[in-house]
Amino acid sequence: MLNKPEKSKQKIKKVFKFGGSCLRDSSSFRQAIRLIKAEQPERVAVVVSAVQGVTDLLLDAYHKALGQDKNYKGTIQYVKQKHLTLAAELLSLKRFGKASELFSQIFSQLDRLLQGITLVGDSTPGLKARILSSGERLSAWLLGLTMEEAGLTSRVYETDRIGLIVDQPGEGVSVNLKKFDKNFASVSEEIAGGSFIPVFTGYFGCTENGQVALFGRNGSDYSAAIIARGLRAEILITFKDVSGFLSADPEIVPQATTIPYLDRKEAAELAYFGSRVLHPKTLEPVSDRRLILEIRSFQRPEKPGTVIQEKTAKNTSMIKSFALNQNISILRIEGPGVGHKPGIIGLIGSRLAEKNINILTVLTSQTCINLILDKSAAELACRVIKELNETSIKNLSVEHDLALIACVGFGLRETPGVAGKIFSVMSREKINLEFFSSGASEVAIYLIVKKDEAVKAVKALHREYFTSTRETEKNKPEYTELNC
Numbered sequence: 001m002l003n004k005p006e007k008s009k010q011k012i013k014k015v016f017k018f019g020g021s022c023l024r025d026s027s028s029f030r031q032a033i034r035l036i037k038a039e040q041p042e043r044v045a046v047v048v049s050a051v052q053g054v055t056d057l058l059l060d061a062y063h064k065a066l067g068q069d070k071n072y073k074g075t076i077q078y079v080k081q082k083h084l085t086l087a088a089e090l091l092s093l094k095r096f097g098k099a100s101e102l103f104s105q106i107f108s109q110l111d112r113l114l115q116g117i118t119l120v121g122d123s124t125p126g127l128k129a130r131i132l133s134s135g136e137r138l139s140a141w142l143l144g145l146t147m148e149e150a151g152l153t154s155r156v157y158e159t160d161r162i163g164l165i166v167d168q169p170g171e172g173v174s175v176n177l178k179k180f181d182k183n184f185a186s187v188s189e190e191i192a193g194g195s196f197i198p199v200f201t202g203y204f205g206c207t208e209n210g211q212v213a214l215f216g217r218n219g220s221d222y223s224a225a226i227i228a229r230g231l232r233a234e235i236l237i238t239f240k241d242v243s244g245f246l247s248a249d250p251e252i253v254p255q256a257t258t259i260p261y262l263d264r265k266e267a268a269e270l271a272y273f274g275s276r277v278l279h280p281k282t283l284e285p286v287s288d289r290r291l292i293l294e295i296r297s298f299q300r301p302e303k304p305g306t307v308i309q310e311k312t313a314k315n316t317s318m319i320k321s322f323a324l325n326q327n328i329s330i331l332r333i334e335g336p337g338v339g340h341k342p343g344i345i346g347l348i349g350s351r352l353a354e355k356n357i358n359i360l361t362v363l364t365s366q367t368c369i370n371l372i373l374d375k376s377a378a379e380l381a382c383r384v385i386k387e388l389n390e391t392s393i394k395n396l397s398v399e400h401d402l403a404l405i406a407c408v409g410f411g412l413r414e415t416p417g418v419a420g421k422i423f424s425v426m427s428r429e430k431i432n433l434e435f436f437s438s439g440a441s442e443v444a445i446y447l448i449v450k451k452d453e454a455v456k457a458v459k460a461l462h463r464e465y466f467t468s469t470r471e472t473e474k475n476k477p478e479y480t481e482l483n484c
């Protein structure tokens with residue numbers, strides 16, 4: 001009889017994610033090394049984004065090639081030079097040689113791909129993904145070699161080769177966690193048994209047949225959560241150029257403060273509705289894991305950031321943050337019977353899904369279905385629904401220049417008077433509420449206002465909740481350490 005396989009050892013305690021703003025020049029690469037060295041390095045795994053600005057440059061080269069504009073070569077040359085300069089500043093001659101060899105392989109593949117696209121003036125999602133994934137490959141190898149330079153042992157894992165299998169090709173895709181768990185077991189074993197620091201490329205995985213696929217812009221946070229899942233890490237720290245989630249966008253409210261603790265649901269709402277601190281999908285892969293997620297300032301890591309964990313506190317009745325999204329449009333689908341026509345929302349939803357259009361939120365009445373959409377998707381959504389030729393729909397209209405404010409905090413639904421207070425602030429400031437939605441989420445209330453009144457609204461709400469009542473301090477939740 002076969003022995004039961006030994007439960008895999010767990011070596012990695014923390015996953016560090018370095019975003020592009022943490023990898024922008026040689027001193028930031030050195031800072032990343034310092035942060036790793038301050039830990040027990042062999043218990044850390046690292047996930048990287050591309051060097052700051054590189055994904056945009058690759059995208060620019062891609063579009064030039066698609067337009068059969070040979071100037072893509074200049075853009076790529078610039079990216080190459082940028083990495084070679086970094087390597088020259090960070091590495092000894094011997095390691096510089098190794099870096100330039102690795103870079104050459106990546107750039108010659110890039111050249112081939114872009115040349116092919118220029119020739120035919122056409123591309124595929126898989127080709128685009130391969131091109132855009134080069135940024136993370138370059139930064140992972142560069143960071144890996146910089147670690148070696150600092151006396152650490154590293155191993156680079158390119159994430160289209162280790163089982164981050166996605167369900168469809170293209171962009172904005174998600175990993176199939178079942179397949180991942182199975183595929184990644186051997187990598188995880190190798191890491192647990194080895195004494196090196198694994199460095200993973202963020203941003204991409206691949207399809208079953210090996211085609212590179214992207215998780216969407218800023219998707220490395222999501223990658224880091226996947227890797228943390230696979231390694232059964234206890235803590236995921238994403239280093240950012242901000243100290244964490246704030247009570248409002250500091251560009252709008254300079255007095256905004258860092259939120260010390262967030263429940264996962266609160267963080268998910270904030271990430272989804274406009275806060276750029278975390279990729280909205282980050283919490284998905286760890287929804288069944290007791291992982292602690294921390295956002296920390298890269299430049300001032302000693303400063304407490306935001307800790308996100310499973311709710312362990314009693315409900316607290318407060319708003320922790322106001323997230324603002326200023327790119328909102330509403331598509332109004334009107335008809336006397338749309339509110340009670342069975343299946344119509346499903347029909348609309350599936351048609352929009354076919355076009356990759358994401359509905360942010362839906363508000364319905366008997367005579368109108370209101371789809372809250374990102375501005376960039378609204379016109380296309382309108383055309384798609386028109387093409388349905390659905391007889392119960394009598395009128396379609398799009399309203400642009402709106403903004404959505406998400407007021408986020410645990411206990412909002414149960415706390416009497418929250419809506420009243422919001423209404424009174426809005427009426428005092430003479431701001432018209434286009435929409436108000438409460439109760440859909442237990443941690444968020446959404447307001448939609450005209451875009452040109454949104455900043456005023458956020459300032460007033462923040463003043464009301466944070467300056468006048470200091471609710472955050474009064475109701476500070478008690479969180480307990482998780483023993484994972």
Ligand code: ASP
Nearest residue numbers: 049050055217218219220
């Ligand atoms: N480099 C990719 C981007 O700029 C992914 C990431 O940064 O997370 O979108």
Ligand code: MG
Nearest residue numbers: 020049050218
């Ligand atoms: Mg980036």
